[in-house]
Amino acid sequence: MSAGTVTTLPPNQPEHENLVEERLVAWFFVAALVYMAVSFLGGLLMALQLVRWNPLQGSEWLSPGRWRMIHTNAIAYGFLANAFLGALHWAVPRLTLRPVLSRALSYFIFVAWQVVVLSTAAGILMGQAQGIEWGETPVWIDPLALAGLLLVAINFMAPIIKAEGPLYVTLWYFMAAFVWTFLTYAMGNFLPEYFVPGTSGGAIAGLFIHDLVGLFVTPLGWGLMYYFVPILLQKPIWSHGLSLVGFWGLAFFYPLNGIHHFLYTPIPMFLQYGAVIATIAVELVVTTVIINFFGTIWGSGKAVVNNLPIRWFYTGMVLYFITCFQCALQVTLTFQALIHFTDWVVGHAHLVMFGVFTMWLMGIMTYLFPRLLRRPWYSYTLCEWHYWLSTAGIVSMFIDLTLAGVFQGYAWASLQPWDVSVELSEPFWIFRIFAGLTIIAGQLCFAWNLLMTWLGKTSDEPATSAATNAWGTA
Amino acid sequence: MFESKSGVLLIGGLIFFVFAFLSNAVVPMLMYQELPEQPTAALVNENLMYQFQDLSLRYPDQFSEHFGEATQENCVEALDLGREIYIGEGCWHCHSQFVRPVSNEADRWGPVAATPEYQNELQRPVMFGTRRVGPDLSREGGRRGNDWHAVHFYEPTSVSWKSPMPNYPWLFDGSPDKPNKRGLALITYVQWLGSWLDSYPLYEDYVPLEEQMDNPLAQ
Secondary structure: OOOOOOOOOOOOOOOHHHHOOHHHHHHHHHHHHHHHHHHHHHHHHHHHHHOOOOOOOOOHHHOHHHHHHHHHHHHHHHHHHHHHHHHHHHHHHHHHOOOOOOHHHHHHHHHHHHHHHHHHHHHHHOOOOOOOOOOOOOOOOHHHHHHHHHHHHHHHHHHHHHOOOOOOHHHHHHHHHHHHHHHHHHHHHHHHHHHOOHHHHHHHHHHHHHHHHHHHHHHHHHHHHHHHHHHHHOOOOOOHHHHHHHHHHHHHHHHHOHHHHHOOOOOOHHHHHHHHHHHHHHHHHHHHHHHHHHHHHOOOOOHHHHOHHHHHHHHHHHHHHHHHHHHHHHOOHHHHHHHOOOHHHHHHHHHHHHHHHHHHHHHHHHHHHHHHHOOOOOOHHHHHHHHHHHHHHHHHHHHHHHHHHHHHHHHHHOOOOHHHHHHHHHHHHHHHHHHHHHHHHHHHHHHHHHHHHHOOOOOOOOOOOOOOOOOOOO | OOOOHHHHHHHHHHHHHHHHHHHHHHHHHHHOOOOOOEOHHHHOOHHHHHHHHHHHHHOHHHHHHHOOOOOHHHHHHHHHHHHHHHHHOOHHHOOOOOOOOOOOHHHHHOOOOOHHHHOEHHHOOOOOOOOOOOOOOOOOOOOOOHHHHHHHHHOHHHOOOOOOOOOOHHHEOOOOOOEOHHHHHHHHHHHHOOOOOOOOOOOOOOOOHHHHHHOOOOO
């Protein structure tokens, strides 16, 4: 929708009930939260193991090495994928004014995807993981997951293809994401496993790790931001031109980044330089997107105080900018020499996955659950605790792990015995446990609040401004 | 074009993705065409056979039960199984397998990683790794004895008291002197790492097996 033109709505605008299968949206969100809990247990187990506090030592099924893979896979394919599918089932029909191809197919996808995620977990626990980061899904599940992704694309592309007139930004991101996610999954799970060994296989694995974040999670996340932010602020996106720059910049530069995960490996140096330059280019693109969103909220800044979903969204955007700025620095060979293989990278990964995308999805859930359940939140105080504990937890974990990485890097470079790097990491690892527990406490507030809301309980909390705000009314 | 369905799907979705794949994945594949993938059978070398025979002497009962004789074919079987366990247990999430040309890594671990080392079946998928909670393992072979590895896998803190590595008792039949099939295979795999290098073993003097068994205290 370019500036100046007024798009008229079709004369017989369909009713919301005929567009959105609300029950399914809620199911996807609940499934996402369950996997999040599983993922957090895995993370906690690994964090305890690092400081030798793991009380479950010596059990094959509870091995921290296997649960570390559960931790990452449950977040990517359990939490993020389910939460995105829930949000897509809300946003796509409302944007296109058409329901998805088939509600039955939607329910089938819901069940099939849970089968994929649960069998991934079972396979990993049985020691059948695949040796590709984020692609540990055992090989016998990969074809099923790929078929699932195809069905998702078909189900959502049907209403998008039928939509008339110029497409809104959100739909550019979604359409591209359907193509990218399918291609990325196929590339990353099959080529390095069956066809390409060694150095070139490493280059493909690098593309896969990065594309999974950049071409599956990022476009769906930004697409949802372009959808929900203008609705909540009740004003259009600031600049259509910058939206174009953001989308096409991401589409061109992001896929070229992958090899930056394996700098200083035997992968040819000119390819490493190319990946470094493309990564710095992405940072410039990201800056335009951030400017666009801050231009949008300009003049409505008070919303971050009294509109909780907006606060989740914009906190995530600030952390996104920090992540990408950090990325442009750490991807240089200078930084890599020091920080590669350290906890710095772990901190970066947590900031992206929790600090950005989980925050956005939590904002969306905070906004949508009252609408799905047709009643206001049981407690707005608990909503606030959810936000503040999550934010405090992730920011302190990020700072802690980043510092730990610098210490580890210098300890290794100085050729001290390996144990020295472990010993000096311990205070950071202990602090990290508590940062993680803070995040978990925040999610428990959310879970309790959701349960009470679902059961229709009311609290004797005095009415706050939040309760009377637009975002809080069911 | 920039806002149309076909533009987004074809140019953004497909063409840019394919361009990145061609430039970042197909280019290195073409560059290393003349280095075809070696099968596991071609990876068994003298150094590794020495370790494999050593395992058969140290743990005769377990070894004969699970692998029979210390032959080349059985060594191939142990290597393949060992790699599966290395991946399945997530070893590679805490141990890398490449020595970088920076950060004094060549002084700590040995020769900087090179492409020919990775053009084989055991490096598909490649085990570059992603994090070093523990040290790099690509030059680990021969650096420590099989009994050290057995005790270490059973309970890492008993030989490295600050180690955050988990215990792996399920690779043993109850005690560290009884590695089971998976335990023997994993030790074989770890001893393979770097066994192809001239500098093997990196720190310890090479003593032929017979000589070592004749006079075990000579070192």
